[in-house]
Amino acid sequence: IIRDQEALMERIKTTETQLSHERSQNHSAYEQETQRYQSERKEQLKREIALLKQKRKERLISEKAFANEKKMAKLASRDDIHARVNSHPVKLLEEELRNLRHRLKTDKRLALKVLESDISDVRRKTPVETQERIPWRSFVSIPLPGVGQLLNGQWQKGILFLFASLFIYLVAIPYSLGYGNYQGTGLSGLVTLAEGGARLHRSIIFMVEGIIAIFLLIFTAALILISFRDVYTTEKKKMQGIRPFTWFESRQTMEEKGFPYLVSLPALIVIVFIVLVPIMTTILISFTNMDPQHQSKFTWIGLANYKLIALGQGIAGSAFWLILGWTLIWTVGATTLAIAIGFFLSLLVNQERLKGKKFFRTVFLLPWAVPAFITIMFFSIMVSSTGPITQILRALTGQIINIKNSSLLTRIFLIFLQGWLGSAYIFLLSTGVLQGIPSDLYEAAEIDGATSWQKTMRITVPLILFQTAPLLVGQYTFNFNNFSIIFLFNQGGPFNPTLYGNLAGSTDILISYIYKLTIQNQYQGVGAAITIVISVVLMFIAWLGYRNTKAFKEEKL
Incomplete structure (x- = not known):
């Protein structure tokens, strides 16, 4: 060289x-x-x-x-x-x-x-001698990360960890104590929630800044733990005769093993502030009395909101179980209908004897191609009191049938409308799977004397379900929280104050009910509690659905 x-x-x-x-x-x-x-x-x-x-x-x-x-x-x-x-x-x-x-x-x-x-x-082949028997440097690095690395002679790594110490003592700990907060007082703000504070102080800001302080302390603990383990491992190896890593070896190890963690670190920070902080805020709000009378300053009330929901009491909890029942009926009915329609249409279009397949595929994809907002508003106008469908029904029956004024008719119409809107997506999925099924399977079934029905039930349906089951489970969870069709069609109406009170309509599902509670009527405490309940239940049901699908149990057909 x-x-x-x-x-x-x-x-x-x-x-x-x-x-x-x-x-x-x-x-x-x-x-x-x-x-x-x-x-x-x-x-x-x-x-x-x-x-x-x-x-x-x-x-x-x-x-x-x-x-x-x-x-x-x-x-x-x-x-x-x-x-x-x-x-x-x-x-x-x-x-x-x-x-x-x-x-x-x-x-x-x-x-x-x-x-x-x-x-x-x-260096790896040349052992080092030491009289030390206790890894004391690792304990020195606990209050000040980087010192242990410097004592071990790892200067570059020690300087990097000293920057981490600067973050801990100049950013994380001061912010957790309230320094640099907009209004809050760091961790203590989570306890007080601005109680006894100035008139312009808001409890929600104290809560959010307290949550941020928690995550900063978690980062601090992680940095201290990483530094401690690094120094402790180095000292233990040194006691065994293994020399500490040089900067070249540390950098090489970082490039080979630590690269995924370094690349993921920015994404992790973004996730904390965009995902985890709002989730934690929602969870904590569910334990407060944040309502129209306590918007600026609210206090902790424990499990009172969850108790109202479980017992069906209070201005918000009284309608919860009725809305939950309709939400389940809506989810199962609308999603199952969409799956059935989409699957049937895909079987129909993939028949060899059918002519004009391109035309029918285009027509069946229109509900997905046209924005759902337009379709929902179109049908909402069509079935209004002066809409064409209402006029046609009146001419045919001689009676005024106003769909939007009847809870039963509105619910049925919503299920059929969502079945039509969601069928295009299922049709697209099923068509893609059908076109990928080898014709040899059907030919072998015909040789064995299988009928068309048997080929469909024994070959087509299992293969489609195997490849689309996770997506079908996702369709159920999507419709469980399908806010747009419920709110745009009739704003959750018709309204029945006797059963649902003044905050919900007879076709509201839980997501639209939460919207009315939190955004329109400012019952954020109860709304957050309902959100947490349905989120936990929905995640558990979705997990069960995914776990029991063959696509997740098996790696391939």
């Missing part, structure tokens, strides 16, 4: 000498020749473009072909001129010198890496 580098340096010196010599020479003749070549090449380009225009005028080539040929001619002319200019002796030597210097730099870096690797191998 050293000989190669010496040869490279000699070549660099020779090239530099040649370059100095060429720069001192008079290249006016070459430059004039280059300018003449540029002029001739530009004239040639003009002739080529003129010829192309003539061909276009005579309609020998299309407009697109003319544009492409013109573009290619310009690129060729530019490349020729560029090559001519760069063929200047000075330019060639400058390019060669740049390449040689880059090669020397790369070779030096590679040689240094090889040397450090060889040194590391020698």
